Amino acid sequence: MTALEAVSAYLPPERVPIDSLAGELGLTDTQVRMFRRYYGLAEVLREPTGTITDLMLNAAAKLSELRGRESQVRYVVQARTLQAIAPYPEDPLHDVVRALGLRHARAFAVTQHACASGLLAVEMAGRLLAEDGEPGALALVFVGEKAFTPSARMIPGTALMGEGCAAVLVGTGRRDRLLSYASATHGEFNAGLSLTAQMSLEFQQRYPDALAEVILAAVARAGITVADLDVVLPHNVNRVSWVRVARNVGIPVERLFLDNMPVTGHCFCADSFLNYVAARELGRLRPGDRYLMAAVGLGSTFAAAVFEH
Template identity: 90%
Template structure:
């Protein structure tokens, strides 16, 4: 069974107040106040000098369970939101593979689900490892990116992007077993940030129901109910949208792990995994607890995954 054997989180040293980003993002004072007071955002993570290669290597350095098991790594996957993450001919993922001594592994990226690609990568790696039939083989997934262009630093009216990164070791053990996965793509919104004003409004209206639908589907496939979830590890877009979804899904709001949202920003595919590490460190997960990761990718894909701790 697919399991999270280990997860590490790298938080860059710089936290930038959102008010200081107003100029570069073209935000008015009113918009800054909206992000702060209404959406619950205060700061975003920034790696001031490092590259995306540095982000991945810093996350890998904190993944202590990888040490001594490099020979067991069969797949190295970068799950990301952006299709272009570095200027040609740079190849950050293969630079990381070389630096970690993993050239024997198959390395590739998945971007098809945008910010939900992290959950896609977990499900895909689980399938690949199961088909290979080697009980000792593992996959290494990297999630988290650089907000290296103006358009990558903000989802207008929704979220501000951060630069946290996580490394995830996928195996077939008993630790943090994946019980279910549900995903739905609403292709009529495929234009993402380029949606017309009318379609953008329709997307905002349908968003809570669409996310609730996949959450409840994942919960049902896991053989539990929403009330059985001890914790929800969300993507860190904003607080107000998650409160609305939790109420629709019948999940008590206090089971939403929102601690990181004000201080990290929306770290592309990495949010749920960064939240997992924080929740574990704070003692919010106990053995046997059921918890859910959820994410939405522009384009638009809604995904949810249930685990047993």
């Protein structure tokens, strides 16, 4: 069974107040107030000098469970939102593979689900390991990116992007077992940030129900109900959208882990995994707890997964 053997989080040292981003992002004072007061955002993470390679290596350095087990890693997967993450001909993922001594592993990227690609990568890695049937084999999944272009720094009217990164060691054991995974792609919104005003409005209207649908599907596939979820580890877009979705599906708002949202920004595919590490360190996850990760990728894919701690 697919399991999270270990998860590490790297949070860059620089936290930038969203007020200071107004000029860079072309935000009015009213829009800044909306992000701060209505959406619950205050700061975003920035790696001022580091590259995407540095983000991944810093996350891997905190993954102590990887040390001494490098030979067991069969796959290295970078789950990302952006198709282009560095100028040609740079290849950050393979630079990381070489630096970590993992040249024997198969390395590839998953981008098709945008910000929901992290959950896809974990589920896919588990299936690959299961099909190989090699005892003790592992996959290493990286999530989190650099907001290295203006269009990658904000989802207008929705979220501000941060630069945290997580490294996820996937195995087939019984620790943090993946109980279910569900996803749905609504291809009519494939234009993403280039949607027309009319289609953008339609997407906003359908968003809560579409996310609720995959949450309920994942919960049902896990053989439980939403009442059995102890913690929800969301993607950090904004507070108001998550409160609305939680109420729609019957999840008590206090079970949403929203602690990181004001201080990290939306860190692409990494949010749920950064939230996992924070919740674990704060004692919000106990043995036997069932928790849900959920994410939405522009384009548009909705995904949710249920795990048992």
